[in-house]
Every structure is written in C-alpha cells, then in structure tokens.
Amino acid sequence: MRRFLPPEQREKLHNLFGQIEKEFESLYAENQALNERIEVLERLESEKALTDSLDAPDLGASKPKRATQISQKIKTTYKASTSKIVSSFRNPSPNYSVVRSYRGHRDGVWEVSVSRSSQPVLGTASADNTARIWCIGTNQCLLQYIGHQGSVNSIRFHPNQELALTGSGDQTAHIWGAHVSPLSQNVVRSHSSGEDDIDGSEKEDVVDDVCDQIQEVSTLRTPTMELSGHIGVIVAADWMAEGSQVITASWDRSAILFDAETGEQIITLTGHDQELTDVRAHPTQRLAVTSSKDTTFRLFDMRDPNLLVNVFQGHSQPVTSAVFAGSENVVSGSDDRTVKVWDLKNMRSPIATIRTDSSVNRLAVSGSHNCIAIPHDNRHIRLYDIHGNRIGRLPRSNRQGHSKMVTSVCWSETENTVCNLFSCGFDRQVLGWTINFQSKE
Known part of the structure; x- marks a missing residue:
C-alpha cells in the first residue's frame, strides 16, 4: 500500500x-x-x-x-x-569519529557533563532516575547515584571540588560526593571494544549485567545536601562561579539561588511567563542565564546589589538552552531551529544567527576553539564557529552516532583526554568523540 x-x-x-x-x-x-x-x-x-x-x-x-x-x-x-x-556540499571530514561509548542507563539520557577537577570523569543524568559517573578512558561506570525519586534532568560538577549537583523531576536538587577511588576503576573492564558484535537486545542485557555488578559496590543513595523550595520539576541546576552557591531552574517559572553549604534559599528569581528549560552560571563572574518556553532568556547580574535583569528577545519558539561563550557573549538555541550569538552589551539583536533544520537542544561552546556544538532532535550534531560559520556535521550511521534525538553535548577542554566532545540522547547512549580541529584549518 x-x-x-x-x-x-x-x-x-x-x-x-x-x-x-x-x-x-x-x-x-x-x-x-x-x-x-x-x-x-x-x-x-x-x-x-x-x-x-x-x-x-x-x-x-x-x-x-x-x-x-x-x-x-x-x-x-x-x-x-x-x-x-x-x-561546502561535501560530506564532513572523516576526522570526526566516535572513540568511546558509555552504556548502562535504562532510559533516555538528558545531560552529559565533564568534571572540572583533575579527575578524568564524565557525569550523566537520566530519565531512569539515576545519575552516573564514568571513567572517560576506560568507559567504566564508577559510581551510580540513586537518591532522586524522579527523572534526573541535569548534572553539573563543582568548579574545584569532587562534588556533583543534580536537578530532578522530584522537585529537588541534590549535592553529592562524586569522588571515585582509583581502585574502583578496575571493578569491570569496558565492553565497548566488542559491543558492536552483539545484536540489539542481547547487547543491552550484557551492559545491564555489567552495571548491576558495579551497583553492588559503587552505589550512592544519600546526598550531602538536598535543596528544596520549588513547586515544579527542576529541569537544571548549576554551580555559581565560586562554588559556594547554586542556582536552580524549574517548571514553576522561577529560579532559586541557594547557599550550597547550608541549603538556605538566598533569593528567588522571577519574571519568565512560562516554564524554564535551562540555567547556566558564568564560570568566573556572578552572572546566570535562564532559558524559558516563553521564547526568551534572561541574564541575571548578581554583582549589583539591585540585581540587574536583562531580557533577550529574538527567538519565536521556546529557548531550550543559553550558555556563556567567553566573557562577552551568550549563545542561545531554540525550538525555532536557530542558534543565535549575542553580545552581552547589546541585547537588541544577535551578532550572528545560525539556521538549522531541526529543534536545538542543550548546546555547548568550546572556549579553546570558539566552536559551538549543536545537538538536534533529528539525531544530528552540527559544529559552527562563534561567528556562525559552518564547520561540519558529525557522522551518523548504524555504527556511529545516535539513533534517537540528541539531548545534550559538552566539551572537554583538557588536552590529555581521549575525547574532546561528548553527547547523549534518548537512545540511552553517551558517546565520546574526537574532533580534529587542525585538519579543518
């Protein structure tokens, strides 16, 4: 028919x-x-x-x-x-390749994050109500956090301590110890080298068995600190620059600044007309940006006692992500299939607009290469420079790339890691990519 x-x-x-x-x-x-x-x-x-x-x-x-x-x-x-x-019409450079695969989550993975400490570890947040810590080099699941009662929607690492911050559908954010013993890296060897020879469900069963073994010795159930105060799902939570405070974003249309040591609420940030979708803190200054389904993102300047707020309008559909790019720019992505680069000193119009063919999810900007990695609903990951010029598209096939929507990407700025870009998606996969920028020059 x-x-x-x-x-x-x-x-x-x-x-x-x-x-x-x-x-x-x-x-x-x-x-x-x-x-x-x-x-x-x-x-x-x-x-x-x-x-x-x-x-x-x-x-x-x-x-x-x-x-x-x-x-x-x-x-x-x-x-x-x-x-x-x-x-410009040719296929992407073959120097983009998947070199690591981190499997074990039993549902879609919402976010992937790289530790900012000396530990070469990766954090993932999943709809299976768990967060996991992985060894980047060996693909091993080193620690599983099961303290949340709902989907874990985000995971971010402390700027200089071995702590993780997760936001959840249970309306709480948790701070918990992300320290992993070097001995735990030898519990189970990675199965990534042979997993392509295993078919479908059999592969998933093997991975699940591996993670079950790790859970017995590497499971954390209790947070160091639980942050509560929202009356809706917490979609994201991030550390402020100095690490002593955290900021959360919720479907209740507000963001809350917490004291990370006492758990006390410092201030509630309001103004959005619809649910928030993400929050990002500036790495060195007391600034934060919140994204929302109301088609805007807001910049909160907490350096000023009066709390300055700037509203960025330029998208026609929900803003799914807004991240800082250096000290002067913000890059925003939206369901309107565009990515826009903004100058913090000029809110009226973007300095660059990237038009794509699919909704944009949680993007990431490489500070060392000024490169924007854009994950899409249509399973693609595209790379652009900070000026909006196309660099390439990561390969997607039966043996490489994601088979369902890509929800989040993050860069690793450490040169001695085996991967410099990570992605996750609703196919339950977390992939580590090697992007060779020298070959593109």
Missing part, C-alpha cells in the same frame, strides 16, 4: 527543492561570468604581451611568459573559488 505525503509537507518539500535549484542556477551563472572574464583578461594580456614584445628589445620570452603567469594566476584563483563552493 502506497503512502503519500500530506499536502503541506509536499508543498514544503517543493519549496525547498525550488530554493536549492535557484541556488545552483545562481552559482552556475556566477561561474559562467567568471569564465567569460577570464577569457577577456587572457586575450587582453596576450595582445599586450605581443605589442610589448614588438616594441621592446629582444629580451627572450619574458613578456609572453609574464602574460602566461598572469593567466595561470587567474585560473588558479578561479579554481580555488569554485572549489570552495563545491566543498
């Missing part, structure tokens, strides 16, 4: 193919014009060279040779420009 596309989808595809056709026609016309200009320049140079050779003393073939060199230079420039156009 044949299945037909709905009329609105057919119309949309027709318009998209029409735009592609117009783009190629424009490129073809430009190339034709360049060819004609080259032919005219070559003819003029040849005529000039011939005239000069008749009027000047016999100095060998220097004049015709010069004309040939100019002509060759024009051809080289033309080839370079057309090659650049063609290269």
Whole structure:
C-alpha cells in the first residue's frame, strides 16, 4: 500500500527543492561570468604581451611568459573559488569519529557533563532516575547515584571540588560526593571494544549485567545536601562561579539561588511567563542565564546589589538552552531551529544567527576553539564557529552516532583526554568523540 505525503509537507518539500535549484542556477551563472572574464583578461594580456614584445628589445620570452603567469594566476584563483563552493556540499571530514561509548542507563539520557577537577570523569543524568559517573578512558561506570525519586534532568560538577549537583523531576536538587577511588576503576573492564558484535537486545542485557555488578559496590543513595523550595520539576541546576552557591531552574517559572553549604534559599528569581528549560552560571563572574518556553532568556547580574535583569528577545519558539561563550557573549538555541550569538552589551539583536533544520537542544561552546556544538532532535550534531560559520556535521550511521534525538553535548577542554566532545540522547547512549580541529584549518 502506497503512502503519500500530506499536502503541506509536499508543498514544503517543493519549496525547498525550488530554493536549492535557484541556488545552483545562481552559482552556475556566477561561474559562467567568471569564465567569460577570464577569457577577456587572457586575450587582453596576450595582445599586450605581443605589442610589448614588438616594441621592446629582444629580451627572450619574458613578456609572453609574464602574460602566461598572469593567466595561470587567474585560473588558479578561479579554481580555488569554485572549489570552495563545491566543498561546502561535501560530506564532513572523516576526522570526526566516535572513540568511546558509555552504556548502562535504562532510559533516555538528558545531560552529559565533564568534571572540572583533575579527575578524568564524565557525569550523566537520566530519565531512569539515576545519575552516573564514568571513567572517560576506560568507559567504566564508577559510581551510580540513586537518591532522586524522579527523572534526573541535569548534572553539573563543582568548579574545584569532587562534588556533583543534580536537578530532578522530584522537585529537588541534590549535592553529592562524586569522588571515585582509583581502585574502583578496575571493578569491570569496558565492553565497548566488542559491543558492536552483539545484536540489539542481547547487547543491552550484557551492559545491564555489567552495571548491576558495579551497583553492588559503587552505589550512592544519600546526598550531602538536598535543596528544596520549588513547586515544579527542576529541569537544571548549576554551580555559581565560586562554588559556594547554586542556582536552580524549574517548571514553576522561577529560579532559586541557594547557599550550597547550608541549603538556605538566598533569593528567588522571577519574571519568565512560562516554564524554564535551562540555567547556566558564568564560570568566573556572578552572572546566570535562564532559558524559558516563553521564547526568551534572561541574564541575571548578581554583582549589583539591585540585581540587574536583562531580557533577550529574538527567538519565536521556546529557548531550550543559553550558555556563556567567553566573557562577552551568550549563545542561545531554540525550538525555532536557530542558534543565535549575542553580545552581552547589546541585547537588541544577535551578532550572528545560525539556521538549522531541526529543534536545538542543550548546546555547548568550546572556549579553546570558539566552536559551538549543536545537538538536534533529528539525531544530528552540527559544529559552527562563534561567528556562525559552518564547520561540519558529525557522522551518523548504524555504527556511529545516535539513533534517537540528541539531548545534550559538552566539551572537554583538557588536552590529555581521549575525547574532546561528548553527547547523549534518548537512545540511552553517551558517546565520546574526537574532533580534529587542525585538519579543518
């Protein structure tokens, strides 16, 4: 039985193919014009060279040779420009590759985070009500936190201590010890090297058995501190710059600043008209940005006693993520399929807009490479520079990439780790990628 596309989808595809056709026609016309200009320049140079050779003393073939060199230079420039156009339609560089896979969660993974301490560990937050700590190098699950009674929606590491902060659907945020003993890294060896040879459900059963063994000796049930005060799901929680305070974001449309040592509420941040979707604290200053389904994100400046608040409007659908990029920029992503780069000193309009073909989830910015990693609902992960220029798209196939929506990505700025980008998704996978930036220069 044949299945037909709905009329609105057919119309949309027709318009998209029409735009592609117009783009190629424009490129073809430009190339034709360049060819004609080259032919005219070559003819003029040849005529000039011939005239000069008749009027000047016999100095060998220097004049015709010069004309040939100019002509060759024009051809080289033309080839370079057309090659650049063609290269934009090629597949991504093969230097993007999956080198690690961290399996064990029994439901979708909402967020992945890299420790900022000396420990080479990874944190994951899952809808299976657990958070996990992994060894980056060996793929091993070192610690499982089971203190929440609802989906664990975010996990962030303390700036300089071995502590983790998780936000949950149970309306609480927990601070708990993320310290793992070096001995625990030898409990179970990774199965990643042979997991591609195991089929479907059998693979998942093996991984579940492995994690069950680890749970017996590496399970944490009690937090160091429980933070309560929200009347809705906590979608995200983050450490403030100095690590003595944390900020939480909730579906109750508010964010709360807590004292991390006493658990006391310091201030409640309000203003959003709909549920919050994320919160991010500045790594060095007392600033925080909250994202919301009300199509805005807000910058809270807690350096000022009067608590300055700036509202950024520019998206047409829910803002799913807003993160700091250096000291002067914020990068926001939205369900409207765009990513925008903003200057903190100018809220009126973004300085760069990236248009994509799918909703954007929790993105990340590499400070060392000024690279934005964008996870999408359509399973893709795209890379752009901070100016909005496309770098590439990570491969997605049966053996590489995610099979369901990618919910979060994070960068590792430590050079001695085996991966420099991590991603997670609703396929229950957490992947470690190697991105070779040198090959793109």
